[in-house]
Amino acid sequence: MTTEDYKFEGWMGLDPSSAEGKMVWQGYEPKVWEDNDIDIKVTHCGICGSDLHTLRSGWGPTKYPCVVGHEIVGIVVRAGSKAEGIKVGDRVGVGAQNDSCLGRKGDCEECASGQENLCSKFMIGTYNGIYMNGSKSYGGYARYHRCPSHFAFKIPDEIDSADAAPMMCGGVTTYSPLKRNGCGPGKTVGIVGVGGLGHFGILWARALGADKVVGISRKASKKDEALEVGANEYIATDDDEDWMKKNAGTLDLIVCTVSSPKMPLNDYLQLLRSNGRFIQVGAPEGPLPALNVFPLIMKNIFFGGSAIGSPAEIREMLQLAADKKVKPWVMKVPMEDANKAIVDMDAGKARFRYTLCN
Template sequence: MSATKAIAEDLTATFTGWASTGSLPLKKFSYHPRPLGPQDVEVEITHCGICGSDVHTMTSGWGELSGPCITGHEIVGTVVEAGPESLRKVGELVGIGAIVDACGECKDCKEGFDQLCHKSTYTYNSTYHASGAKSYGGYADRVRVNSQYAHKIPSEISAAEAAPLLCAGVTTYTPLKHFGAGPGKRVGVMGIGGLGHLGIQWAAALKADEVVAISTSDNKREEAKKLGATKFVNSRNEEERKAARHSLDILLLTSNDKNTNWAELIEYVANHGTLVLLALPEIATIAVPPSSLLMRHVSIAGSLVGGWKITQEMLEFAAKTGVRPWIEKMPMSDANAAINHMMEGRPRYRIVMETEAAARLQKH
């Protein structure tokens, strides 16, 4: 890293996107990106998925914004400029997730948990440690990032389908790998939505003994089976809930519902099993019955997206196994309509916004 502080803005370039200043609707906003560093790439964005985190951020659900914020961290596009030390070349199709920078030297970075690095930079609403530049996300025409975080998209995966893998995909894949999902393990996924529909597919592709989809209604019973679930539990059906009691070695909680009943949820987890929280509810604390932790050796864990290494592994695993998000495409020029669609909870299961540059893609 250079000893001198880099200039935070490149005044010769202007990127334009859809920004929030803490409430909706999103408004058109232009900014000067950070200067293109030797390891950086500039990406012309073709697609960007809408993640629940985007909505929490743009509506100030997780706190006030410091200024206009372009959200979006399920970004896919073509490299149009590359620094001399870049890992990616001009013309390559790349994907950018929720993290765009980390120190690369600390214990977390060395162990592949760069998302936990104390110097990590989130793709939007965050600051680069070295330069002080603000980070802006993918509801835009272009973005500049360190090429380490511009992941090569395998040719088997379409550009549009790659987008949700960059956050929803890696968010569900990482904890399943971390907690050993595979033969001999029974995996549950609570909530069948943008995250859950991928969690079910991963667990099936990893060959878990059982893949149990849990939902609050029967609506998704058939879809869950199509996604690879071996069993479906309607959590409002007492019989089904009782039958699934203490049966899961790993349970992913994908919902960020403030009213989650933790006592009820923990009842699904087997002795020595782990309940993993993947989405951040807009509340400060959760209420957990201590008896299940002590008397049944149940663990409660959290998991935040994934580092660059596991992101690349996840993309290659998806290419090989055929795991794909179910998406609805909408034009980015109508970003506010897409956000409304997302907030009404209608998508099956992930919205991907498409820019005009998508028409210029040769393959994918």
């Protein structure tokens, strides 16, 4: 297949109103082809909260026009002469990162150590980014996607494409901090927010062998869902009386997937044992609540953050999902209904992720 056999077109955000379900389907020029690139016929693309933030310029001015979508799964239809272990016909996934300085103009310290997601010189997002060759990156709400092969990953046969798509960002965003911060046998783990990211956190914590997983959210109404996903216990911070005092000092690790300026951050810290860890992955458009440092000081607590994951972590996550039969909660939506789906996503109607299907 040659590029004459297909064209690049997708749901284009033209201004901040596109987040209100006003994206427009139109064509665009993809990345200028290089020998390490591949073209993917998109079969599935997850909807991520990052898509909404970007469409409405919530994290800063977006480079309109913009095609969002960085939870891409599809079939390779073209592979460059230097494509890394990927050939035409392979089923692959692409996450939130499309390129880094790896192998170009000298590796940065992060890329040289296998942490390309932390590239300090040239971290390129799968959409709304500019490559070294000056091309613009366009995402997966589309028919086709072009990207460097280093940031595409073969999907194990055991994983359904609609399930694999949200793993590429939402999945690894929670897998990576859990794995890097010691989630496993002997640990009690709390996941704040039982939603698109949080339900993945519960799934991974169980798959990694944590002794106990505690779902934490505002309302008791999500308790049954959290337990069904795999949590052993549940805390409703709005509805459970004295929840902080009753659960103080019971958790080894908390991964927080929410980012509200009203969240009870200092109470969350009280849930940790001495030497516990609190990792923030929810990315706000504004500031987090003011932090009281005394819980950190008096209990030797580590407070940190995490963003997506490295290529090595994505491959590791996919294999874990295959081995442990990890099954996310996914609602399939036709690609032509993307405008309605992003509005429903913003309204909290997803249980717990939407995957667009071509």
